Amino acid sequence: MIPQLIVNGIIAGSIYALVALGFTVIYRTVKFFHFAHGVVYTAGAYLAYTVAREQLSDVSGQVSIFVWIFAVFVGVVGAGALGVVINKLVYYPLRQRKASNLIFLLASFGVFIFIQNLIALIYGNQILTLRTGPIKEGHHFLGAVITDIQILILVVSGLLLVILWLFIQRTKLGKAMRAVSDDPIAASVVGINPEKTILASFVIGSVLAGAAGILISLETNIEPTMGFSVLLKGIIASIIGGIGSIPGAMFGGFFLGLAENLGIWKISAGWKDSIAFAILIIFLLVRPRGILGTK
Amino acid sequence: MTDNQLQITNNQLPMTLLQVQDLTVYYGMVQALNNISLVVNEGEIVALIGPNGAGKSTALKAICGLLKATEGEIKTGDVTFRGKSIKNVPPHDLVKKGISLVPEGRRVFPTMTVLENLEMGFYTQFSVDSSQLSDRLNKVFDLFPVLKQRRKQRAGTLSSGEQQMLAIGRALMLKPKLLLLDEPSLGLSPNYVEDVFEKIKEINKNGTTVLLVEQNARMALEYADRGYVFKIGEIALEDTGKNLLGNDEVRRSFLGE
Numbered sequence: 044m045i046p047q048l049i050v051n052g053i054i055a056g057s058i059y060a061l062v063a064l065g066f067t068v069i070y071r072t073v074k075f076f077h078f079a080h081g082v083v084y085t086a087g088a089y090l091a092y093t094v095a096r097e098q099l100s101d102v103s104g105q106v107s108i109f110v111w112i113f114a115v116f117v118g119v120v121g122a123g124a125l126g127v128v129i130n131k132l133v134y135y136p137l138r139q140r141k142a143s144n145l146i147f148l149l150a151s152f153g154v155f156i157f158i159q160n161l162i163a164l165i166y167g168n169q170i171l172t173l174r175t176g177p178i179k180e181g182h183h184f185l186g187a188v189i190t191d192i193q194i195l196i197l198v199v200s201g202l203l204l205v206i207l208w209l210f211i212q213r214t215k216l217g218k219a220m221r222a223v224s225d226d227p228i229a230a231s232v233v234g235i236n237p238e239k240t241i242l243a244s245f246v247i248g249s250v251l252a253g254a255a256g257i258l259i260s261l262e263t264n265i266e267p268t269m270g271f272s273v274l275l276k277g278i279i280a281s282i283i284g285g286i287g288s289i290p291g292a293m294f295g296g297f298f299l300g301l302a303e304n305l306g307i308w309k310i311s312a313g314w315k316d317s318i319a320f321a322i323l324i325i326f327l328l329v330r331p332r333g334i335l336g337t338k
Numbered sequence: 339m340t341d342n343q344l345q346i347t348n349n350q351l352p353m354t355l356l357q358v359q360d361l362t363v364y365y366g367m368v369q370a371l372n373n374i375s376l377v378v379n380e381g382e383i384v385a386l387i388g389p390n391g392a393g394k395s396t397a398l399k400a401i402c403g404l405l406k407a408t409e410g411e412i413k414t415g416d417v418t419f420r421g422k423s424i425k426n427v428p429p430h431d432l433v434k435k436g437i438s439l440v441p442e443g444r445r446v447f448p449t450m451t452v453l454e455n456l457e458m459g460f461y462t463q464f465s466v467d468s469s470q471l472s473d474r475l476n477k478v479f480d481l482f483p484v485l486k487q488r489r490k491q492r493a494g495t496l497s498s499g500e501q502q503m504l505a506i507g508r509a510l511m512l513k514p515k516l517l518l519l520d521e522p523s524l525g526l527s528p529n530y531v532e533d534v535f536e537k538i539k540e541i542n543k544n545g546t547t548v549l550l551v552e553q554n555a556r557m558a559l560e561y562a563d564r565g566y567v568f569k570i571g572e573i574a575l576e577d578t579g580k581n582l583l584g585n586d587e588v589r590r591s592f593l594g595e
Contacts, residue, residue: 141409215461218454218457218458218461219461221447221449221450222447222450222458222461225447225448225449225450226445226446226447226448228404228407228429228441228445229441229445229446229447230430230447230458231428231429231430232429232430232433232438232439232441232445232509233430233433233458233459233461233462233508233511234430234433234434234461234462234512235430235458235461236428236430237430337449
């Protein structure tokens, strides 16, 4: 039982970590909670679904690998583009007007609700599925069962986490993003254009959200409201990891996934969300700066 | 024009590097600067002094494009650098023109190491070959040996004096023509203040023109070639540093004599 809960926890954690990471990358440059991040995740899954849909109706249920690659490409690029559009159409004009953080928060909620309803309008409120083919039995591994899809989720999210870490630490743009996060005025004094850096953070953060949305849709069903609970988990993971910290977001994601899944060992699965929020409250009371946060 | 002729012109009259003309600035409905004009010539150290709220910092912000960040607005007038208007040009574009700013409160990148901070100063020229980077780094380390010792340390852990050195070093990474310093002595212990001004003098001798805003009027005027005294949004006095130090009104108002 325990090994299975750990495997489930790590898989859930890898999705939380991806969402938390995208959320954090954006938070670091704009310094407000971009709630609409959750709906970018949903959009990524729906875009991939749209591409694969034609093939899904096929009786055999087999979707060619090329269609999959194209579906993933459209989902990820579309999510990145959506992040850019939200930034350009909503946040950029607000920044020009020196809006307060409360205004950004409300605007972000508005965008979330608008796009979620747009998706419901186009695709309907019912559950859809991207999963295809016969259900294969998983691999037995140290007393746990793990499916091919779950291995894929782990490998892809692990790769994305490593790539992002190297990007932030090593590349010119990554360093610029750290500089803007440290001090936007100092960053502009050394020649960094803050708007360009914010744009880059929206692209990267949204691509991560889209990738997470596609990965989870291989494992479970998709519906227009799927983004909300994942967004909350991503935010909780960011906070317990230390808001604004990139390793913190990764760590917080896995921590939360494991805690939720191990927590239901003794209590019923219906309490999963309560466990997440209980952990959040404990952290806010005892260690508000999070595990790896500073100050 | 041949080099020879250029030399003669240079010798005859000082080259105007930066010119502020009839500048009026508002913060919302509040007027912060009323029709001020000032000039910085090539090779000079120019100090803007005056009491708090007199507008000297606003003048610097207007020059370096940071007014917008504080919701200020240039109503009339112009700022030119080498004859071209730089009014409302944001700081990240000014760097490319050869103007570097050491902002008030130093503003180093606290989570980055000293070396990374200096490399960030080189940001706009990141793509050039690394020999140029190490060349610039060595020049900065020659000027501030303490930064070399601490190059692997996080900037946030430096003392405020060392942070000021780092902020100046970072600004020098791009070999600016004009170095702007906003309150370089603010929050520094007295022995560091003199250190910082000595370094500014040295930087100036190496060919960088300096414009600084400073609370510590005595120190600023001792080191400056010329100074402007600000009073309620206007320039009340303009003279050489030496003359201003001897001026009765300046002595009474700013030097506490």
